[in-house]
Amino acid sequence: MFEDGAIINELLIERLNYFIYVVLLLIGLHAMISKRNLIKKLIGMSIFQTSIILFYVSIAVKDEATIPIYKAEHDPHGAASKAAALELNSTDEAKPLYAPAELQPEETQQYANPLPHVLMLTAIVVGVATLGLALALCLRIQQGYGTVEEDELLVKIERSDARYSQSPLAKAINPRRRPARTSRKPRTASKATRVSQKSASSPKSTGATQTKKSAPKTKTTQPRKKPAPATRKPAASSPKAGNQKPAVKKSSVRKPANKTTSPKKKGAE
Amino acid sequence: MENAIAWVLLFPLIGSVACALLGMANRKLCYPISIISMAGATWAAVETLFQAVACPSAEVSYIFGGWVLDLFPRGVGIEFRADLLGALIALVVVGVGLIVSMYAKLPVEKETPGKEALYYPLFLLQITGLAGIALTGDAFNLYVLIEVAALTGYGMIAIGSNRAAAATFNYLILGTIGASLYLLGVGYLYIKTGTLNMVGIQEVIAANNLHDSPAMQVAFVLIGLGILIKMAFFPFHAWLPNAYSNAPTTTSCLLAPLVTKVMIYVMIRMVLTVFGVEFSFESTLWSEFMPWLVVIAIVCAAVMALAQREIKKMLAYLIVAEVGYMVGGVWIYNYYGLIGSIFHIISDACMTLCLFLATGIILRACKTTHFDGLRGLFSKMPLTMIGFFVGGFSIIGLPPTCGFFSKWYLITGGMVAERWEYMVVLMFSTMVMVVLFFRLIERIYLAVSESGQNLGKGHGDLGLTKEQTKFEEAPLSMLIPLLIAASIVMIIGVYNQEVVNQIERFLEPFNLPRGTGH
Secondary structure (H helix, E strand, O other): OOOOOOHHHHHHOOHHHHHHHHHHHHHHHHHHHOOOOOHHHHHHHHHHHHHHHHHHHHHHOOOOOOOOOOOHHHOOOOOHHHHHHHHHHHHHHOOOOOOOOOOOOOHHHOOOOOOHHHHHHHHHHHHHHHHHHHHHHHHHHHHOOOOHHHHHHHHHHHHHHHHHHHOOOOHHHOOOOOOHHHHHHHHHHHHHHHHHHHHHHHHHHHHHHHHHHHHHHHHEEEEEEEOOOHHHHHHHHHHHHHHHHHHHHHOOOHHHHHHHHHEEEEEEO | EEEEEEHHHHHHHHHHHHHHHHHHHHHHHHHHHHHHHHHHHHHHHHHHHHHHHHOOOOOEEEEEHHOOOOOOOOOOOOEEEEEHHHHHHHHHHHHHHHHHHHHHHHHHHHOOOOHHHHHHHHHHHHHHHHHHHHHEEEEHHHHHHHHHEEEEHHHHHHHHOOOHHHHHHHHHHHHHHHHHHHHHHHHHHHHHHHOOOOOHHHHHHHHOOOOOOOHHHHHHHHHHHHHHEEEEHHHHOOOOHHHHHHHHHHHHHHHHHHHHHHHHHHHHHHHHOOOHHHHHHHHHOOOHHHHHHHHHHHHHHHHHHHHEEEHHHHHHHHHHHHHHHHHHHHHOOHHHHHHHHHHHHHHHHHHHHHHHHHHHHHHEEEEEEEEHHOHHHHOOOOHHHHHHHHHHHHHHHHOHHHHHHHHHHHHHHOOOOOOOOHHHHHHHHHHHHHHHHHHHHHHHHHHHOOOOEEEEOOOEEEOOOHHHHOOOOOHHHHHHHHHHHHHHHHHHHHHHHHHHHHHHHHHHHHOOOOOOOO
């Protein structure tokens, strides 16, 4: 069997469609599972779904077949059958209106099977919907995490998961133990913003302790803004810096704290 | 009404369109519309079930568009067919949908503010898809409905946080692989039989004796694999825990009880109705090795559930273990196993619903679902906790909850079929569930910490402030659905024989072995 090339013949000539469909299927599957980029995964998904469409279209193939559409004389609404019906109608009232010429078995045998094509129209629609939804998800992920690379994404997700899955009793059980490093950053940042809001609303009450707190705030928030687009930068940071100015001026007790904040403000503005 | 079976789908479908259109004008209309359409669908499903029970052939058929030719008595169009199994599952789907739609008001307002007009249409479409899966009699139509349910499910999960979007992406990739494999398998079935009607396929297989055809084997493997991925059977479960535990509360309440169970229904439908008992159990090797895979699945899922420290994650792994129960019940190839499997679909939907509804209330009250956040919760919200315990006891399998009776049939099936490994693993998993839930009960009553340390000074002092133990029950729109779900768990348990009678009537024509299958 193998000597006379029967397998090659069967694979590459008789069943080429099916061979290609299996190859495409495996390429798509490989891309979906092993690629680390989310967009590449989606490309794999498209290839995967397309291979199934190829499979379905292949099973409808018939030698020397024609498209399954009525010829003029078979069409129940066509001109030919209308004319025939009018003639019939005048003589024999029992016959229904617009009776088409009956299809003969030899003629129907010529038709290609339309059903798989129709099924695939539905499958294509489903595929488009899936792809659209997946791209929208990618957009959300890109906006939320700033990456569509799976490795980076996993690291970021793990970090945020560790923060949320922390026991609410962690402090109560062991108050001395400091919370994990990942959970500290945003907390100090949020505290600092709260402080700055306070100082903005009541500049008179700002004391030396609050300027001390506002100093690390600029340190923590500045690196976090790096991935954000450049156009947002001055808009987001300048009002805060402007709010801080009166507080800084009034409490000129601690000069080193002012010095650490002022060069950064200039840079931001 | 004669066309009740079509109305099961039409009510939520029309409701979702109405929600989307009227919701744009006024967001507050969405909630009443969803309840009304779900109530209508529930009525239609009850009507369908009664029709099927009353009918001597125990099935209701409806062909969309009335496309029937003499040559094809089963119809050339899409047939919707409710036998007793399909009607029962459809009733479970829309019943759960009704309860969750009542519950949805406050969580949806809180977790997805301003998106009601987007959320409720997805919610109703999801139920359309799931109820359609239960009722359709057409293999390709089943694929379309699976994708309708899956796509709306992705949307409902990802509408929450960014973390949920990342989890949904994995779900989408695996879900698409599963559904596409199913579609491929249907293609092979179509090549061999030339029809897509489920009963029609079975008739052609039986008439032409296609049992030894390799194409049929390929179709069986592809469809089986696709469905196993969609139902989160153990090695393919990776998408489930993250997606369900990060989803908005209402989403996880709706999806967790239904999606995996409906996919198990699809497997039973494929095994019994489409491929036939003889082909599925005797021409393939699945009934040889699947019970062993089930053993691995249940053990791994139970151990992973034991490792979790958050209720939502723990429940997600419990679902994976429960999927193992039901798949095992099918593949031990026994009459009692299949009764147990079908009954467990129904009871597991009810008890999972109960647990997730209670978890949603806990999340709302405590802002966390970590075990340590539950301390002393019983004095704060006793009714919610009773609902939670009813669900938990049912998962463990304590009488008179419905979980006891379904597990009873599963274990009977394992014993009669002499599948001792399946029986042992069910016992093991029950022990694990006892540990899981009594660990929670300890916290809820006694306020101990994670390390077992009592934070109070002892003698009734729980180390809680008065504010933490003040009576503050959940809002009624959330509490009432939970209590309804809990009472349904008990009622199905008490009247289990009524349900089992219908399942037995459905299984009668299949001639399943009542002793060992081999």
